[in-house]
Amino acid sequence: MAFDQLSNRLALAVKKISGQSKLTEKNMDEMLREVRLALLEADVNLTVIQQFLTDVKEKAIGMDVYTKVNPSQMVVKVVHDELVTLLGEKEAGLNLTHKPSYIMMVGLQGTGKTTSAAKLALWLSKKENKRVLLVAADLARPAAIEQLKILGASVDVEVFSMGIEAGVVNTVKESMAYAINQNFDTVIVDTAGRLHVDDDLMDELKQAYTVLRPQEVLLTVDAMTGQDIVTVADSFNKALKLSGLIVTKFDGDARGGGVLSVRKVTSVPVKFVGTGEKTDEFELFYPERMASRILGMGDVLSLVEKAEEKMDLEASMKGAQRLMQGTFTLEDMMDQLNQVAKLGSISGLLKMMPGASQMAAQINDDDANAQMKRSKAIIQSMTVEERQQPDLMRASRKVRIANGSGTSVAEVNKLLTQFEKTKEQMKMMMRMSGGNNPLSQMASKPGSNTRPNPNKKKKKR
Numbered sequence: 001m002a003f004d005q006l007s008n009r010l011a012l013a014v015k016k017i018s019g020q021s022k023l024t025e026k027n028m029d030e031m032l033r034e035v036r037l038a039l040l041e042a043d044v045n046l047t048v049i050q051q052f053l054t055d056v057k058e059k060a061i062g063m064d065v066y067t068k069v070n071p072s073q074m075v076v077k078v079v080h081d082e083l084v085t086l087l088g089e090k091e092a093g094l095n096l097t098h099k100p101s102y103i104m105m106v107g108l109q110g111t112g113k114t115t116s117a118a119k120l121a122l123w124l125s126k127k128e129n130k131r132v133l134l135v136a137a138d139l140a141r142p143a144a145i146e147q148l149k150i151l152g153a154s155v156d157v158e159v160f161s162m163g164i165e166a167g168v169v170n171t172v173k174e175s176m177a178y179a180i181n182q183n184f185d186t187v188i189v190d191t192a193g194r195l196h197v198d199d200d201l202m203d204e205l206k207q208a209y210t211v212l213r214p215q216e217v218l219l220t221v222d223a224m225t226g227q228d229i230v231t232v233a234d235s236f237n238k239a240l241k242l243s244g245l246i247v248t249k250f251d252g253d254a255r256g257g258g259v260l261s262v263r264k265v266t267s268v269p270v271k272f273v274g275t276g277e278k279t280d281e282f283e284l285f286y287p288e289r290m291a292s293r294i295l296g297m298g299d300v301l302s303l304v305e306k307a308e309e310k311m312d313l314e315a316s317m318k319g320a321q322r323l324m325q326g327t328f329t330l331e332d333m334m335d336q337l338n339q340v341a342k343l344g345s346i347s348g349l350l351k352m353m354p355g356a357s358q359m360a361a362q363i364n365d366d367d368a369n370a371q372m373k374r375s376k377a378i379i380q381s382m383t384v385e386e387r388q389q390p391d392l393m394r395a396s397r398k399v400r401i402a403n404g405s406g407t408s409v410a411e412v413n414k415l416l417t418q419f420e421k422t423k424e425q426m427k428m429m430m431r432m433s434g435g436n437n438p439l440s441q442m443a444s445k446p447g448s449n450t451r452p453n454p455n456k457k458k459k460k461r
Contacts, residue, residue: 006257007294009038010079031075032057043226043257048086048264056082080291086260087287092244092269095215096128100179101186102212106205106236107220109193112248114144116220116274117190118151119282120246123272125157130185135175136161137168137208140192148190155279168192168204172211189214197235209240218271220246221258229258233266244271247285251275328423330387334379337372377405378415390416 013034032053039049059078095101103120107113117134124130134152136159138144145161152159160175172189179187191208194201209217219236221229229247236242247259250273263269270285379387381404386392393416395409402409 006038006042006260009041010035010295013038028057028060028075035079039257039260042260045227045230045257045261045265048261051264052082052086055085076295080295083260083291083294084288086264087290088263088269088285089287091284091286092271093284094124094271095243096124096130096186098215100133100176100184101216102176102214103186103188103216103218104205104209104212104214104240105188105190105218105220106240106242107193108197108232109141109195111193111220111222112274113193113220114138114147114190115151115279116218116246116248116272116282117148117188118155118157119274119279120218120272121152121157121188122155122279123282123284124186124188125155131183132157132186132188133175133179133182133184134159135171135187135189137171137175138190138192139164139166139168139171140194144190144192151279168208169211172208176212197232202239205240216243217241218244218246219268220248221262223247223249223259223273226258227261230262230265233262233268237266237268242266242268244269246270246272246274248274251281330379330382330390330419331384333419333422334376334387337376341372374405374407374411375415378402378407378412381405390419 013031036049036053056078060075105113105117121132121134124132134148134157136145136148142164149159160178162171162174189212191205217240219233219242221232245268247270259270273283273285275281275283378401381401398409398412402412
């Protein structure tokens with residue numbers, strides 16, 4: 001994530017006062033000095049840093065934090081609240097009150113503007129149930145029209161194009177007439193970009209803007225460009241009056257300072273972030289949730305939303321029920337691995353869990369993905385009978401499975417051990433909770449056992 005480095009530094013800063021019984025002027029200044037260094041390393045605008053630190057200190061004094069028994073928790077709350085203010089306080093949605101609503105996509109070349117247009121189209125059609133039209137008005141790059149057509153087909157959204165010779169103004173005019181005639185809800189116009197901001201680019205964009213009169217003008221910026229985000233946003237905003245930003249490559253190693261600075265300096269909110277290369281890896285930007293993630297407090301709401309969207313929750317719950325009942329099989333384990341894979345990287349999931357951000361830093365996603373693939377290959381190399389009754393495993397079977405999956409007997413043994421440990425851990429949790437946790441209650445409901453236990457012997461009549 002773009003704020004990983006900042007998150008680690010802020011955690012160390014807060015740790016400096018976590019062992020103190022009371023907050024004093026001295027240890028508060030020491031912590032703020034560490035916060036200042038963390039923000040400088042993250043490439044946050046210097047003016048923004050100074051104001052941020054002043055606001056944190058004033059709020060801490062105003063809340064009388066110095067008299068509290070647990071100062072670190074209080075300071076984390078103050079820093080969290082100020083980060084939310086810096087990032088924008090509330091999520092900035094789209095203005096889609098008109099029909100059709102027009103969205104103009106602008107940005108420099110290489111920032112992912114055309115891909116973001118397709119991602120936004122998919123998001124609007126899935127999340128907002130909108131009928132979307134994509135318009136290919138980037139006539140500076142011959143490949144841009146073809147790229148948008150390919151992306152449009154991949155997200156099942158129609159693309160309007162008149163070719164390079166038609167001209168930008170004519171393309172925009174005709175697309176508007178077509179959208180009204182065909183009863184589209186939203187029109188997303190992909191415009192031309194340049195390698196840098198220049199007069200020719202702005203003149204062309206202003207012409208398109210004058211014709212379109214869009215409800216939204218969204219600038220795509222690359223999270224990896226740091227403080228250049230602020231400079232570029234300021235230039236486009238003065239010419240076109242931006243309504244929001246789409247930050248791409250948010251899943252990369254960017255320091256995140258530009259994202260933290262841009263709202264304060266330009267008053268332009270971040271509306272969406274691209275979290276991966278796939279067209280569905282695109283999220284609404286929630287300042288409060290992002291502040292929590294930066295401070296290592298997790299983001300449970302986003303995790304739940306992602307699970308609801310990506311996972312087959314019914315299948316996952318059935319697996320959990322069988323785990324509680326002791327009827328869990330290797331087939332169920334395979335189902336659970338497939339469900340987890342849909343949610344993205346393991347480290348990304350850990351960052352959304354409260355208190356697990358430090359653990360996420362120790363995870364190598366490439367190794368984790370490779371291990372998951374090997375586990376699936378091992379289970380797929382078993383017969384149905386072996387998946388349902390792991391007790392059948394003997395040396396000869398393990399050799400066959402290892403050969404079939406391209407792994408070793410040791411890896412097969414490791415998977416079987418992991419499988420047994422998982423079952424034992426769940427049984428222990430069930431005993432400790434006394435049947436009071438939600439999963440054990442579900443497992444005890446009549447008819448919840450959806451798969452028969454292959455190990456259970458039938459009664460003789």
